[in-house]
Amino acid sequence: MTAAGATRSRRDIDASIGMVIFLATVTMLFAALLLAYAVLRTQAPAWPPAGAPPFPRAAAGGSSLVLLAASFALRRARRAGSSAWLRAGATLGVTFLALQVSLWRHLVAGQLGPGHGPLADVFFALSGFHALHVAGGLVAIAATGKRRLGLLVTYWDFVAAIWLIVYFAVCVL
Amino acid sequence: MTAPATPTGPVEGGDSASGKRASGDDGQPIQAIHAAPTGVLRRYVFSVDHKVIGRQFLFLGLIFLAVGGVMAMLIRWQLASPGRPVPVVGRLLFGGSGGVISPAAYTSLFTMHGTIMIFFAVTPILIGGFGNFCVPLLIGARDMAFPRLNMLSFWTMAASTATLTASFFVPLGSAQAGWTAYATLSTAIGAPGTGQTLWTVAVYLNGASSVMGAVNYITSVVRLRAPGMNYMRMPLTVWGFFLTSMLNALFVPVLGAAMVLLFFDRVFGTQFFVAGSTIRGGGDPILYQHLFWLFGHPEVYILILPAWGIVGDLLSFFARKPAFGYRVTVASLIAVVVLSCVVYGHHMFTTGMSPLLGESFMLLTMVISVPTALLFLNWLGTLWRGAARMTTPMLYCVGLVFTFGIGGLTGLWLADVVADMYLHDTFFVVGHFHLIMAAALLLATFAAVHFWFPKMFGRMMSERLGKLHFWPTFISLNLVFIGQMLIGYAGMQRRLYDPSAYDFLRHLLPWNKHISQAAYVLGAFQLVFVWNFFYSMKRGKPAPANPWQVGTLEWTVASPPPHHNFDHIPVVVRGPHELGHPAAIARGKDWLAQDEVIE
Numbered sequence: 035m036t037a038a039g040a041t042r043s044r045r046d047i048d049a050s051i052g053m054v055i056f057l058a059t060v061t062m063l064f065a066a067l068l069l070a071y072a073v074l075r076t077q078a079p080a081w082p083p084a085g086a087p088p089f090p091r092a093a094a095g096g097s098s099l100v101l102l103a104a105s106f107a108l109r110r111a112r113r114a115g116s117s118a119w120l121r122a123g124a125t126l127g128v129t130f131l132a133l134q135v136s137l138w139r140h141l142v143a144g145q146l147g148p149g150h151g152p153l154a155d156v157f158f159a160l161s162g163f164h165a166l167h168v169a170g171g172l173v174a175i176a177a178t179g180k181r182r183l184g185l186l187v188t189y190w191d192f193v194a195a196i197w198l199i200v201y202f203a204v205c206v207l
Numbered sequence: 208m209t210a211p212a213t214p215t216g217p218v219e220g221g222d223s224a225s226g227k228r229a230s231g232d233d234g235q236p237i238q239a240i241h242a243a244p245t246g247v248l249r250r251y252v253f254s255v256d257h258k259v260i261g262r263q264f265l266f267l268g269l270i271f272l273a274v275g276g277v278m279a280m281l282i283r284w285q286l287a288s289p290g291r292p293v294p295v296v297g298r299l300l301f302g303g304s305g306g307v308i309s310p311a312a313y314t315s316l317f318t319m320h321g322t323i324m325i326f327f328a329v330t331p332i333l334i335g336g337f338g339n340f341c342v343p344l345l346i347g348a349r350d351m352a353f354p355r356l357n358m359l360s361f362w363t364m365a366a367s368t369a370t371l372t373a374s375f376f377v378p379l380g381s382a383q384a385g386w387t388a389y390a391t392l393s394t395a396i397g398a399p400g401t402g403q404t405l406w407t408v409a410v411y412l413n414g415a416s417s418v419m420g421a422v423n424y425i426t427s428v429v430r431l432r433a434p435g436m437n438y439m440r441m442p443l444t445v446w447g448f449f450l451t452s453m454l455n456a457l458f459v460p461v462l463g464a465a466m467v468l469l470f471f472d473r474v475f476g477t478q479f480f481v482a483g484s485t486i487r488g489g490g491d492p493i494l495y496q497h498l499f500w501l502f503g504h505p506e507v508y509i510l511i512l513p514a515w516g517i518v519g520d521l522l523s524f525f526a527r528k529p530a531f532g533y534r535v536t537v538a539s540l541i542a543v544v545v546l547s548c549v550v551y552g553h554h555m556f557t558t559g560m561s562p563l564l565g566e567s568f569m570l571l572t573m574v575i576s577v578p579t580a581l582l583f584l585n586w587l588g589t590l591w592r593g594a595a596r597m598t599t600p601m602l603y604c605v606g607l608v609f610t611f612g613i614g615g616l617t618g619l620w621l622a623d624v625v626a627d628m629y630l631h632d633t634f635f636v637v638g639h640f641h642l643i644m645a646a647a648l649l650l651a652t653f654a655a656v657h658f659w660f661p662k663m664f665g666r667m668m669s670e671r672l673g674k675l676h677f678w679p680t681f682i683s684l685n686l687v688f689i690g691q692m693l694i695g696y697a698g699m700q701r702r703l704y705d706p707s708a709y710d711f712l713r714h715l716l717p718w719n720k721h722i723s724q725a726a727y728v729l730g731a732f733q734l735v736f737v738w739n740f741f742y743s744m745k746r747g748k749p750a751p752a753n754p755w756q757v758g759t760l761e762w763t764v765a766s767p768p769p770h771h772n773f774d775h776i777p778v779v780v781r782g783p784h785e786l787g788h789p790a791a792i793a794r795g796k797d798w799l800a801q802d803e804v805i806e
Contacts, residue, residue, distance in 0.1 A: 048430050055425050055456050058456055059421070066465070067467065070479060073494050074479070074490065078489075086487075149475075151488070151489070152483065158471070158475065159468060159475075162471070
């Protein structure tokens, strides 16, 4: 192995250790948010809360598929080293954010916006904060491009997994 | 008592006295040597050098330490002379009320005093400042694992301080919900102004900065230790920062979650922390306390662990003998870290917690005193029959041992559910908390500043001024905080605007006056430190490479170290506390450097 090769692989290991620690912190953040959700839900006399309009599960589920597709595209980009797949991943990420924004607008119009009961509050806060992490992933794509594809894939897989957990916990359970 | 600074033996150049060294650079082109940047901006402002970033954190923290300290003086003025105009600065600060601190201003003062001291003084000084400066140097690395992330960490902290400062200038003023920001005092109902929102954002950004630092410190310690620097050869200082970073990485995000939900409550109108109706369900103010203390109890260990590490090293260095029970100390630190995750409920005994749960938290909290006591005994064991050099850093360390002893013991009272029911929310809590989080941490800070100042700035601080600062500080600290515990035991609640308005507290007014007088003395003598700090930076005696004659790696390079720290990555062959080693004595000195080869 050449000296340059050895250097690169060592820096890569450093970077993945740093990434694991960072993801541990984000995990704790979402774990705490889900704990808050669990506390509110167990204290509520009925769930979904009495008088709340039905929650549009299917619409939220649709955006889940888009986020998964973004993750898939980035994996392809890593394997093929292709800019086209990277752009596709970024586009799908932007689409996910757009879908979330339109979902929030729909929820606010349908008496399920913030302040309309605990279910609406929980979904709004968790999906909103999650969307910020997706936006952070888009910034990372813009900033690093193809240089850090391994780390990007790790991060996007993680963000997609967090979203699936949030969706399952809040919208399905 | 021996003479200060350079007590015995030849120190000229420091390095020459330390024998041969091996280089760990061979076949390991891992940490490249970058040329020092020449532009002023890249060198002093947007630097990626851990030594510069450490100093940036240190200065930022010291500025806010002064701001928080002035706030403490104003709080003490109100408690000693309720409703009287503040002398000198009163008209300037409280012009609207004729120089008198209004109830709202008082509430804001104690809120911001706590916030600033915890998040904007101690955190940047100890963790940001000394963590950054020490970790790479003490493990034999050329920089942190992620230098640019390190720079981002500092500038996130700077953005956080700017946000907090801005909160003073908005309508209705800054936050007034206490440093703990309990709901519903902190929700839009209890605090309608923008100040509390900015506070929430500032605390979140502050946490983000801490997490970035934690990612860097952990990765650096795991990956960049010099060859031979195994975990059991790391200085205790590095252990302290390493473990603190783990707690930071795992528990600061929980505070982040609380801040996110509080922000949503305040800005978007959600109701996480607003009590809901029994029909529809809804928010829960106690939920905020759970989230806050899930973070809040580890936080006190986040702050004290670096101090413990530093003191563990310094006591050994200045007692001129190896740290007593190094392995037990490390094990105790780890045990404290683990236990700190499961004790937070002791902050919430009075919230209507199930007695069974309260009892569990009480037992777990008391268990934490076992590793802490081992740590304490190891300090005493280190001092025992040592050839102590009572230099200024040593004085601060011994002072810390004393205040930490009292502060730690009174923690047991508060851990006990029955005693806590009475003592909760009194000045007893304030005194206990300050003995550890203010007195012990400040003494550790001063010890660290005096100890590493030569390495940071290439000059020695004045020992004479250091002692002139230590004794009045140490005595008045104890008078203030032990006094607070006494009046708290007598029943005085915290956060009262004017305790003398209540019949049953009126007889405590003279006590409050005396405590305040001690506090003014404490405040005044900090000017000695400020003078010593800046004067020494310009005019201090030039520091040799190893003024304290100790063996950790930072003292094997010049003061201040070159941009890349080590010309050759050192190869470590022994632990950090080899003082009084026979092989060293045979060479006419009493310490061995960690990378010194004996033939």
